[in-house]
Amino acid sequence: QKEVEQDPGPLSVPEGAIVSLNCTYSNSAFQYFMWYRQYSRKGPELLMYTYSSGNKEDGRFTAQVDKSSKYISLFIRDSQPSDSATYLCAMSDSGGSNYKLTFGKGTLLTVNP
């Protein structure tokens, strides 16, 4: 079992749709949960992160963490064509190796105008 599992998609939605992206993980030591956006041939860009369980909202983006289920989600409201990218979840612990990010494979999202 991989430490982080992410459905690779691809996911295709119409403009304005609500998008749900998910990851599951097996390492209970993970405390930081991050979502990155990666455009084609570019580097990952941090969208938002959450520490431990709970929700966090930033504009059209909402991140949720359920540590009891080892499940995290990213919701995108009113999706735009400019949101078309690969979305990566990443996690780390909060101890001495908090710098070491474990990534999912990424989900390719296309938002159609």
Next chain:
Amino acid sequence: NAGVMQNPRHLVRRRGQEARLRCSPMKGHSHVYWYRQLPEEGLKFMVYLQKENIIDESGMPKERFSAEFPKEGPSILRIQQVVRGDSAAYFCASSPKQGGTEAFFGQGTRLTVV
């Protein structure tokens, strides 16, 4: 702030040659991390360096790969005697202090071994 600068963006090497990938961190960042993204795979941690020190190289292949971050100049990831399986995108990230949440990634170097 120019961000994390990686060069070259694309690198083609023949099997057996050496590849040198450079990473200039963001201004004020003294912590550098290298990740590798193989085709159809997620990014994998390779090594964490501070100025002149390797802190964690647990993700580096035991042979042919080395990394440095000298007092002056960029961080270098060096791959000796490249093989086809080294073809991947190599990303560098930097942060002002240890931790993943404050790390900014560069655009990556895409290495192709022919």
